[in-house]
Amino acid sequence: MKARKIDNNVFWVGAVDWDRRLFDSLIPLPDGTSYNSYLVRGSEKAALIDTVDPSMTSFLLSRLDELGTTKLDYLIANHAEQDHSGSLPAVVDRFPMAKVVTTPKGKKMLIDLLRLPEDAFITVEDGEQLSLGDKTLRFIHTPWVHWPETMVTYLPEDRILFSCDFFGSHLAMSSLYTEDTARLCEAAKAYYAQVMMPFRAAIRKNLEKIQPYRIDVIAPSHGPVHRDSACILRSHQDWVSDALSNSVVLPYISMHGSTQLMADHLADALTERGVQVQKFNLAVADTGKLAAALVDAATVVVGSPMVLAGAHPSVISAVFLANALRPKLRFASIIGSYGWGGKMVEHITGTMSNLKVELLEPVLVQGHPREEDLQALERLAEAIAAKHHEAGIG
Numbered sequence: 001m002k003a004r005k006i007d008n009n010v011f012w013v014g015a016v017d018w019d020r021r022l023f024d025s026l027i028p029l030p031d032g033t034s035y036n037s038y039l040v041r042g043s044e045k046a047a048l049i050d051t052v053d054p055s056m057t058s059f060l061l062s063r064l065d066e067l068g069t070t071k072l073d074y075l076i077a078n079h080a081e082q083d084h085s086g087s088l089p090a091v092v093d094r095f096p097m098a099k100v101v102t103t104p105k106g107k108k109m110l111i112d113l114l115r116l117p118e119d120a121f122i123t124v125e126d127g128e129q130l131s132l133g134d135k136t137l138r139f140i141h142t143p144w145v146h147w148p149e150t151m152v153t154y155l156p157e158d159r160i161l162f163s164c165d166f167f168g169s170h171l172a173m174s175s176l177y178t179e180d181t182a183r184l185c186e187a188a189k190a191y192y193a194q195v196m197m198p199f200r201a202a203i204r205k206n207l208e209k210i211q212p213y214r215i216d217v218i219a220p221s222h223g224p225v226h227r228d229s230a231c232i233l234r235s236h237q238d239w240v241s242d243a244l245s246n247s248v249v250l251p252y253i254s255m256h257g258s259t260q261l262m263a264d265h266l267a268d269a270l271t272e273r274g275v276q277v278q279k280f281n282l283a284v285a286d287t288g289k290l291a292a293a294l295v296d297a298a299t300v301v302v303g304s305p306m307v308l309a310g311a312h313p314s315v316i317s318a319v320f321l322a323n324a325l326r327p328k329l330r331f332a333s334i335i336g337s338y339g340w341g342g343k344m345v346e347h348i349t350g351t352m353s354n355l356k357v358e359l360l361e362p363v364l365v366q367g368h369p370r371e372e373d374l375q376a377l378e379r380l381a382e383a384i385a386a387k388h389h390e391a392g393i394g
C-alpha cells in the first residue's frame with residue numbers, strides 16, 4: 001500500500017500489519033491491524049501526525065520519501081504508546097529540525113519510553129493551535145482515550161479529526177475506507193470494549209468535548225478512516241450510554257460435560273423467556289468477542305467446574321478481564337458442577353469486585369445435573385428475565 005491522499009495536502013503514510021495476531025501480548029487481533037500516520041502539508045510548514053509501530057518504521061519512511069518529503073516541522077504525538085510513537089526516534093533522526101508536539105504528560109511518558117531528549121519537544125495545552133500556513137492544527141486534550149496523556153488533533157480547514165486510538169478498530173485492509181459497515185462496526189465495538197470501555201465516563205466526556213467541532217472525516221490511527229463520521233460517533237454514544245440490552249453473556253468451561261449441560265440448559269431456558277444469550281466456551285472463545293458482548297449486556301452468568309477447591313483457571317482469567325474492563329452489567333450469577341466441595345462462588349465473586357452487580361442465586365450441582373438441578377436453572381432464567389423486566393430492559 002502506497003501513500004494515499006485523504007484531502008488536499010493530507011496523506012496517509014502509515015503501515016498495515018496483516019500478520020499481527022496479538023496486541024499488548026493480550027488482545028487477539030483476528031484481522032490484523034494498521035498503524036495510521038498522516039502527513040499534513042500547509043503552505044508554510046509540514047506536520048506528521050503519529051508514527052507507526054517500530055517494527056514497521058521502514059514503511060513510514062519510504063512513504064514519506066515517496067511523497068518527496070525533505071522537511072518536517074512538527075511531529076504530533078497524540079498518544080505515547082509505542083504502536084504510535086515507536087518510530088519517533090527514527091523520524092527525529094531523519095528530520096532533526098522537527099519538534100515533537102504533545103501534551104505535558106505525553107512529553108514525560110515519551111521521554112520515559114523512548115529516551116528522547118528534552119529539547120526535542122514542544123508541549124501544547126488544551127485548545128492550543130499551531131499554524132502550518134493555510135492549515136491549522138488544533139490540539140484537544142482527551143485524557144484516557146487510551147492513556148492519561150492522550151489528545152486528538154483537529155484540522156479545521158478540512159474538518160478532519162485525527163483521533164489516534166479513539167474511534168479505532170483493529171482491521172488490516174488494503175483500502176483506506178470501507179463500505180462494509182457491518183464488519184467495521186463489529187471490529188470497532190470489539191476495539192472499544194478492549195481499549196476504551198474501562199474509561200467509559202472519560203470517553204463520554206470526551207465525546208461531549210468534541211461535539212462542537214464540525215467533523216467530516218475521522219482519521220484514527222488503527223483501522224479504516226471514517227468518511228461518515230456520524231456513524232462511528234453514534235455508535236460510541238450508544239456504547240458509553242447507560243442503555244442495556246436484554247441479553248446474558250455466558251462464559252463457561254466444562255471438563256466432563258456437567259457444566260456444559262448446565263450452560264446449554266440455562267441458555268435454552270433464557271431464550272424461551274425472550275432473553276438473548278451469547279455463550280462463550282472459554283476453551284475456544286475469542287476474548288475480543290467476549291469483551292464486545294459485554295459492552296451492553298445486562299447480565300453475566302459464569303459457568304465453571306470446581307478445580308482444586310476453586311473455579312477453573314480459564315474462568316478466573318476471563319472474570320479478571322471482565323472485571324478490569326468494567327462493563328455496565330447490572331446482574332450476575334454463577335453456575336457449575338463440583339465433585340466434593342470448595343469455594344468456587346467466593347473465588348469468582350472475589351475476582352469481580354469492580355462490577356457493581358446484584359448477584360442472583362448461584363446454581364451449583366454435585367456431579368452430573370439431576371432433574372431438580374435443571375429446575376433450579378429454570379428458576380435462575382426466570383429470575384433473570386424478571387430482573388430485566390423490572391429494570392425496563394426486557
Ligand code: FEO
Pocket residue numbers: 079081082083084146147165222
Ligand atoms: Fe494504539 Fe494505546 O495504542
